[in-house]
Amino acid sequence: xxxxxxxxxxxxxxxxxxxxxxxxxxxxxxxxxxxxxxxxxxxxxxxxxxxxxxxxxxxxxxxxxxxxxxxxxxxxxxxxxxxxxxxxxxxxxxxxxxxxxxxxxxxxxxxxxxxxxxxxxxxxxxxxxxxxxxxxxxxxxxx
Amino acid sequence: xxxxxxxxxxxxxxxxxxxxxxxxxxxxxxxxxxxxxxxxxxxxxxxxxxxxxxxxxxxxxxxxxxxxxxxxxxxxxxxxxxxxxxxxxxxxxxxxxxxxxxxxxxxxxxxxxxxxxxxxxxxxxxxxxxxxxxxxxxx
Numbered sequence: 135x136x137x138x139x140x141x142x143x144x145x146x147x148x149x150x151x152x153x154x155x156x157x158x159x160x161x162x163x164x165x166x167x168x169x170x171x172x173x174x175x176x177x178x179x180x181x182x183x184x185x186x187x188x189x190x191x192x193x194x195x196x197x198x199x200x201x202x203x204x205x206x207x208x209x210x211x212x213x214x215x216x217x218x219x220x221x222x223x224x225x226x227x228x229x230x231x232x233x234x235x236x237x238x239x240x241x242x243x244x245x246x247x248x249x250x251x252x253x254x255x256x257x258x259x260x261x262x263x264x265x266x267x268x269x270x271x272x273x274x275x276x277x
Numbered sequence: 278x279x280x281x282x283x284x285x286x287x288x289x290x291x292x293x294x295x296x297x298x299x300x301x302x303x304x305x306x307x308x309x310x311x312x313x314x315x316x317x318x319x320x321x322x323x324x325x326x327x328x329x330x331x332x333x334x335x336x337x338x339x340x341x342x343x344x345x346x347x348x349x350x351x352x353x354x355x356x357x358x359x360x361x362x363x364x365x366x367x368x369x370x371x372x373x374x375x376x377x378x379x380x381x382x383x384x385x386x387x388x389x390x391x392x393x394x395x396x397x398x399x400x401x402x403x404x405x406x407x408x409x410x411x412x413x414x415x416x
Contacts, residue, residue: 137308139299143319146298147326153291154327155334160283162344162351165291167380172405184284189384191288196388198289199296207302209391210377217375222383222397224372226404229380231365231412233353236379237291239366240324245331246339246352253358257366258373259310265374266310276307 154242157188166238167192168229214275232257279346292385298323301385303377303393310374372404 154165161184170185177185200207229235232254234243239258243251269275299305300323308317343349373379378386378397386394 137305137317137319139319140322143298143322144326146294146296146300147323147328148330149290149294149297149326150323151327151330151334153287153294154331155338156283156290157287158335158344158350159338159341160344160346161280161287162348163284164352165287167291167384168401168405171380171384171401172409175402175405176409184281187281187285188288188291191285191290192292192295192381192385193288193388194285195289195292195294196296196301196385197292198388199293200389203296207296207299207389209386209389210303210393213303213377213393215396218378218393218396219400221372221374221376221378222400223404223407224368225376225379225383225397226372226401227408228365228367228369228372228404229401230405230408231361232369233355233362233365235369235381236373237381241327241331242335243353245328245335248353248356250353250355250358250362254362254366254369257363258370261367261370262310262374263312263370265371266307267313269375270307270311270314 150237150241151245154237154245158242164238164242166234166242168226168235169233169238172230217269217275228258280348283346291381292388294323294327295382295385298326300379301382301389303382306379306382307374307377 157163157165170188173185174182239251239254295301308315309320383394383397
């Protein structure tokens with residue numbers, strides 16, 4: 135527990151709460167990143183620009199933070215590439231199948247008191263924990 | 278125009294939130310999921326922080342007839358708990374645990390010039406296309 139950071143995590147969470155509030159209050163949209171990214175390819179044309187701008191904002195926000203506090207989040211090194219390629223595919227596939235990811239179900243859906251989102255959130259928390267157990271402690275694929 | 282600027286602003290705040298909370302750090306995410314090993318419960322506070330704001334604001338926003346900048350509210354209409362929700366959630370969790378990334382931090386990670394983010398964005402999009410090709414019909 136040497137890396138326990140409850141206060142910065144809470145403050146970051148509050149910012150995420152403000153962000154999803156802004157998008158819903160002004161634009162009427164749910165800030166679910168997988169849905170927004172998917173819509174970049176599959177939504178109708180007039181619906182694409184705001185999606186692109188939200189995603190650009192995500193990158194800019196992280197970039198600005200990184201320039202301001204350079205050593206806070208250093209990129210991970212030497213992680214097994216197959217875990218990223220297969221993991222990414224499953225994240226994309228599963229997010230479409232469940233109609234949302236952590237931002238869409240875990241934040242917006244729960245805030246909207248959706249039972250579907252509660253079920254989805256429980257499903258990916260449990261399978262995520264089992265997967266990390268297998269990857270780290272059974273197969274020992276990561277250091 | 279106004280809507281587009283708000284989308285940009287919302288994204289920027291989201292990106293700063295992911296950075297400050299360290300959701301953007303895949304080791305931190307995997308430590309959060311590693312309840313029998315290096316368990317680090319910090320990220321539950323991200324959810325507590327986000328929900329403490331959004332539960333209140335969404336309740337208030339739901340009383341409005343339309344968004345402040347016009348148009349209508351586009352909320353999920355489905356309410357049934359079906360197999361694809363549960364299986365999709367499980368598949369998503371496997372990928373999340375394997376990689377330590379979910380879609381928000383992957384996109385935000387491009388701002389850290391993380392090579393992992395580039396790999397992840399591409400494979401997530403391949404996952405989208407695969408799902409859409411198999412199960413959705415598009416014009």
